[in-house]
Amino acid sequence: MNSVVIVGRDAAFWLATNVMHTALAPAGVTVIAVELPSQLGAADVYTTLPPLEALHNQLRIDEAALLRATRGSFSLGQNFTDTVGMTPAFFHAHGSYGAPIDNHDFFPFWLKARDFGLGVALEDFSLTAAAAKHGRMVLPDDATEVYGRTDYAYHLPGLGYVRALRTLAAEQGVAIHPADAVAASLDPETGDILALELGEGRRVEGQFFVDATGGEGLLIGQALGVPRESWRENFPADRVMTARGPGFASIPAYAEVRAWTKGWVGLYPSQAETHVAQVYSSALCGDDEALQAAATVSGVRLSEVSVTVSDPGRRAVAWERNCVAIGEAACTFDPVHGVDLQAVQLGLVHLLSLFPAAGSFSAERVEYNRISRELFERIRDFQSAYYGLSRYGASAFWTQARQAKAAPELLHKIKTFQARGEVAPYENETFLPDSWRALFVGCGLTPESWNPMIERTPPEVMKGEFRRILGFIKDQVLKQPSHDLYLESFCRRDDARDAWNGGPLHG
Structure with missing residues (x-):
């Protein structure tokens, strides 16, 4: 392979372009980017x-x-709350617990301690x-590294992030x-993609193609005819309303997901504003009602409102012929x-590990x-668990959420956790056991037992360690900057150069 053509738009497309070029250019592979109009809103x-x-x-x-x-911000996790006040909030942190x-x-x-009356939450x-x-960042040092994993993520305003990647x-x-549109030219004998027609007589040829065109799947779906498997029965929501709100006086270092009777509202703070997402079912809630509820639940004045369809599902295969779908195309x-870019990243990592060196690559494609x-289904299961285990009252939306289809692997994971507090491992997991535990405990699952190996530890040792851990956390939080x-x-x-003014983003 000496040429790769990537076609698409927005972050999935530009991440694929940058990753593929960085990895393959030293080996003499030319990466060509065909950019379609952005579908992002403000x-x-x-x-x-x-x-x-x-x-x-x-x-x-x-x-x-x-x-x-980008005027983005850091995020240490997500806080899940109930606006009706029936269910305790819980925090899914980007880091270890204990x-x-x-x-x-x-x-x-x-x-064990909780069973004996401990009143301190896992989080x-x-x-x-x-x-x-407490509105603090965590700056790792030797002490925190010894204690456990501390991670962070980002809230990156879409248009700014795409501009930076471009x-x-x-x-x-x-x-x-x-290009405003593309059409694929196929080899009449093999069915492989030979080139992309960009209009006005422009044509881009290549040996290998990456489809990052989003849900349309212009190459993988429309040109190569790979069907799509719907996950509609796994999830209750089919509409997403996005809007802008004013920024917080003090920028939270996390996102907040607020459940209400007909869906949930997500608040994602950045430096300049608050990004709001209203997720709901069109069968239960019209767009006007969703907008009014989003304003009420978020507590901010909304602008730049847009509505899109949420249609979870995947292609039957992500790699067909000489084309690999990345992001929503797959x-x-x-x-x-917030798993979209994680799926893009994993797709690119595995593609590079299996990137074909010769014309015949059937084994790489199958693998x-x-x-x-597997990785798509394991991500789906984590998301599905949030809905299926929810305790947000008896409204139609959350009742449907609890009645939605759950994969056998998820049901096995839930039963294993309920039995002895362990997270059954599967291959190609995205979320670590700490995340699964936080989700399960936050949704109210109570294991019936625990690993008996800990019974060898004297109770006074266990109590002393609990006090030491809580004291360490308190001391560390007070030391961290806001x-x-x-x-x-x-x-x-x-050395933080502003890409808006033409300075380089890389060092």
Whole structure:
């Protein structure tokens, strides 16, 4: 392979372009980008998971410059609340919960202590969650590294992030061909894609193609005819309304998901504003009612409102012939938990590990499709669990959510957790056991037992370790800078160059 053509739009397209160029250009592979018009609105925001930071590092993106250019912010997790007030809130933190006790995992000790009357929530043993609730960042040092994992993600305003990624691709010398539409020319004998017709007599040829055209799947679906498997029966919502609101006086270091009777509203703060997403079912709620509810639930004045369809599902295969689908062209997810860019990243990582060196790549294609199917389904299961285990009252929306179809793998994971507090592992998981535990416990699952190995630890040792952990968290949180001050100082670093003004984003 000596040429790859990537076609698409927005973050999935530009991440694919930058990653493929960075990885393949040293091997003499030419990457050509065919850019379709953006579908982003002014209110759109990319909510990410922690691994994106590592991908940015691989691309040599200067984090301070990126946050300054996009006016984005850090996120230490998501807080899930009930506006009706019937269900306790819970925090899904980007980091570990507790620290090992007597060389054993923390969680069974917490289960045992709770059974004996401990009134301290699981999330109170998370340094990341505690910092987020107090408006602080977590700056890792030797002490925190010993304690456990502390991660962060981002809230990146969509238009700014896409502009920054496009700037990076142009700086790297990627050939960019803007086009309003594309049509694929197929080999009549093999069915492979030979070239893309861009209109006005323009034609881009290649040996390998990446489809990042979003849910349309212009290559994988329309040209190659790969069917789509719907996950509509797994999720209750089919509409997403996005809007802009004014920024908070103090920028929270987390997102908040607020459940109401007919859906949920997500608040995703950035430096300049608050991005609001209203997720609901069109069968139960009209757009006008959804807008009014979004304003009430968010508590902010909304503008730049737009509505799109939410249609979770995946292609039967992500790699067909000489074309690989990335992002929503391969799989569309429900909006909860902000997994879209994580799926893009995983798709690219596995594609590069299996990138064909010769013309025959049937084995690589089969393996890529197996991996993709598993990782998409495991992400779907985590999202599905939030709805299926919800306790947000008996309204029609949340009743449908609890009655939605759940995969056998998810049901097995739930039963295993209920039995002994363990998270059944599957291959190609995105979410670590700490995340599954936080979700299960937050949704009210109570394990019937715990790992008996911890019974060897004396009760006084366990109690002493609990006090030590809580004291450590308190001391560390007080030492951390506020999210506001950290953003201000971080984005004004001398080497944080502003891509809006033409400066490079990479160092």
